Amino acid sequence: MVQVITYGYGYDLWRFLNGIVIYLGGNEFSGLIFTVAVMAVAVGILTVRRINPFTYFSAIWLPALLYVALFTSTTTVMITDQQYGAGVPAGNWSVNNVPLGLAYPLSIVTRVEDLIVQAIDNNLAPVNHTYHRFGLLGEVSLIQALESNNYLEDPYMYQTALAYMNDCVLPAFASGDIDPLAFKYSPDLLSSIALNYNALFSKVYSPAHPTGQVMTCSQVYNVLSGQVNAAAMSIAP
Structure with missing residues (x-):
């Protein structure tokens, strides 16, 4: 054999x-x-x-x-x-x-x-972004997604997005709840990372909670999507 x-x-x-x-x-x-x-x-x-x-x-x-x-x-x-x-x-x-x-x-x-x-x-690889667990596509997609969206200039929003990716989206990649190919080629990044996880937790960062407020992944997504949409509208022509 x-x-x-x-x-x-x-x-x-x-x-x-x-x-x-x-x-x-x-x-x-x-x-x-x-x-x-x-x-x-x-x-x-x-x-x-x-x-x-x-x-x-x-x-x-x-x-x-x-x-x-x-x-x-x-x-x-x-x-x-x-x-x-x-x-x-x-x-x-x-x-x-x-x-x-x-x-x-x-x-x-x-x-x-x-x-x-x-x-x-x-x-070399950070623990949460190992090739062994998520593959090159998962790593590159997450990095490109965060760096290419200039409307995440708010440092608190950026921290929230990073935390959500690490705590919620990567486990969804691992379980198959998010298809990396569908994520990579999705025309709507925000909707492609929507999760209804109530058993996994992440943090929302804000001036009132600079160290992060613990919420479920579902709650964090609702907060993050609202912030991203508001930021996108504010810079729209």
Whole structure:
């Protein structure tokens, strides 16, 4: 068994590998192709009178031996998806009869990816914005959303927005209640982050409460949306 580690695309990879296995005929395909290759070599021997042995070996038998080593033997690939959010919960999927020549390179590449992600999460990324948990799309979307909206110049409103993103929106990404793709391409950012969470809490910052007033996510959204709409109206032409 070979393990493959993915981040958000495990289910798609599982479908892709299953498609390859089905298209190739499953467990019987490798033997069929090898038989055809041997017959082709035999025909070549019978039809060609003169041939350089080294050229013959390098052109025919070396690729054939590599093929036998890499593609006539199969294994089971276990796909483990470490990514939370992206509309699909983390999970495990297995694919049988995957050629070793495909399974091992895939495992090596994804393990290198996993090591890089872990290094970034452990040493560079803030705890609430880790790639391992939310993916690059979630991180970039939140940063762009806050920085591109110039009407959040009020420092208290900005603090409230940051707190709401960290305490409410990111958990919604993790649970799948907000689809990152829908969020990224939504024409209305404010409505795309509306949540009716009454069991999660955040803070509303104001001159009266500079350290933040604790409210439910639903209450914070109502306050924040009112402030944003009022600010947008005040700067509208």
